[in-house]
């Protein structure tokens with residue numbers, strides 16, 4: 001084991017603070033990465049504050065961060081896909097059994113033995129995994145991704161969660177040119193969904209509670225922007241969408257969006273509000289609508305997404321911050337005051 005610097009929450013109510021954690025020395029299949037940038041996902045806040053305690057209770061200390069980009073510092077003897085000096089990225093997963101049907105099909109996120117990047121039992125240390133708010137990370141090479149050379153690194157980090165979480169359902173539900181797609185919530189996930197839906201050629205409509213984001217939404221690629229608190233504007237889109245992606249982190253009226261689906265339309269939740277959300281079945285039986293969810297994406301699709309973003313020159317719009325501003329960033333995220341992802345410059349951790 002070796003020591004590395006990190007920022008951790010010690011309890012659901014304590015602010016994140018500087019600490020030191022231990023990581024394993026790379027084994028023959030491992031890649032050690034010096035972390036350059038780590039995005040801040042709303043899931044980091046949900047878990048640092050134990051908001052998902054019913055389904056995924058948080059173990060403390062909790063070092064969040066699963067949007068990781070960095071440079072390879074060491075590789076094990078069996079690693080061939082990366083070498084020291086290469087850029088590499090890590091998303092929400094750092095291990096899985098590699099043998100179950102889900103892994104064989106490239107859906108490691110659904111593996112019953114998947115290890116998430118943080119707040120997951122660590123089979124090497126016997127403790128819990130620690131995420132990217134840290135100087136370095138060590139992962140099995142199956143979970144280290146190649147980064148296209150043309151992309152800005154601070155804006156690439158958020159692709160590892162916000163990018164894949166939106167790319168995967170957009171592809172799964174057949175979003176292409178000629179389809180009408182809604183994106184609910186213009187936050188970290190939402191703004192990536194807009195960029196990717198636009199790049200796939202779909203007519204893209206943003207639903208936002210923040211009138212101040214209207215211009216940005218158009219700049220990001222939206223064809224139309226609807227202020228979701230305006231009932232008249234909402235009514236104009238009744239029963240017209242092929243697909244709606246809901247990326248809202250708080251409880252809200254999801255039925256308003258179900259009613260906007262045309263025949264065989266689908267509404268997929270990627271946002272994970274902590275409590276249950278009631279749905280009136282009448283809104284599903286009419287037009288044979290479906291309501292579903294989606295969890296990040298597997299490793300093959302994550303690499304496909306990174307390559308797609310490289311080809312289309314897509315990165316997140318980021319506000320780069322030092323790690324010392326992480327607690328302030330969490331409060332701003334709760335107020336929907338982020339355009340559109342915080343990306344932590346990890347060089348700032350060296351002064352701790």
Ligand SMILES: NC(=O)c1ccc[n+]([C@@H]2O[C@H](COP(=O)([O-])OP(=O)(O)OC[C@H]3O[C@@H](n4cnc5c(N)ncnc54)[C@H](OP(=O)(O)O)[C@@H]3O)[C@@H](O)[C@H]2O)c1
Pocket residue numbers: 040041042043044046161162165184185186187188189190207208209210213247248249250251252269270271272273294295296333334336338340
């Ligand atoms: N399924 C997965 O695999 C997966 C992966 C990553 C994250 N997530 C989850 O996805 C959610 C979004 O994450 P994020 O990082 O994109 O968060 P975020 O940056 O905070 O964005 C959430 C957006 O939701 C909208 N919103 C917030 N409160 C609202 C309310 N009360 N009513 C209606 N809209 C509201 C806001 O957009 P407007 O200002 O435009 O209204 C806000 O910007 C979180 O729950 C996160 O845990 C899921």
Ligand SMILES: [Zn+2]
Pocket residue numbers: 041042043044066161162
């Ligand atoms: Zn995330």
Ligand SMILES: [Zn+2]
Pocket residue numbers: 096097098099100101102103104108111112113114
């Ligand atoms: Zn598996």
